[in-house]
Amino acid sequence: MKDDGVRRSAVTSGRKLFLKTDGLDMRTSYALRFRDVLRLHTNELGPAASEAELAIARRAATLIVQLEQMEAKFAVAEASPTALETYQRLANSMRRLLESIGLKRRPRDVTPQSAQEYYAQKARSQL
Numbered sequence: 001m002k003d004d005g006v007r008r009s010a011v012t013s014g015r016k017l018f019l020k021t022d023g024l025d026m027r028t029s030y031a032l033r034f035r036d037v038l039r040l041h042t043n044e045l046g047p048a049a050s051e052a053e054l055a056i057a058r059r060a061a062t063l064i065v066q067l068e069q070m071e072a073k074f075a076v077a078e079a080s081p082t083a084l085e086t087y088q089r090l091a092n093s094m095r096r097l098l099e100s101i102g103l104k105r106r107p108r109d110v111t112p113q114s115a116q117e118y119y120a121q122k123a124r125s126q127l
Contacts, residue, residue, distance in 0.1 A: 033065050037061040
């Protein structure tokens with residue numbers, strides 16, 4: 001960011017991830033994962049990303065980390081219907097955010113190359 005003499009917040013200038021950092025340890029697993037996910041998404045957007053796209057990437061990163069924490073809890077104990085509903089809502093919101101900044105579904109070609117390959121795949125699937 002160029003220096004035009006205008007004061008900017010630490011978040012805007014990139015010096016901090018959050019406005020209020022009193023008592024916030026950026027070495028926690030949550031903070032480290034958030035920073036990693038946010039960096040991955042902003043790198044994917046590239047240097048020409050708009051402020052709106054960056055804001056959406058931040059929201060998506062928050063939801064991704066929150067969903068991962070919920071998944072870890074589900075792995076240990078059965079999820080309540082309320083927890084599953086919350087998870088579903090968060091996952092849907094995350095998907096919509098990511099779609100708005102360019103997430104695209106890419107169909108995978110599953111057509112076999114030849115009849116011989118088709119029968120080989122079929123035989124493997126019956127094992």
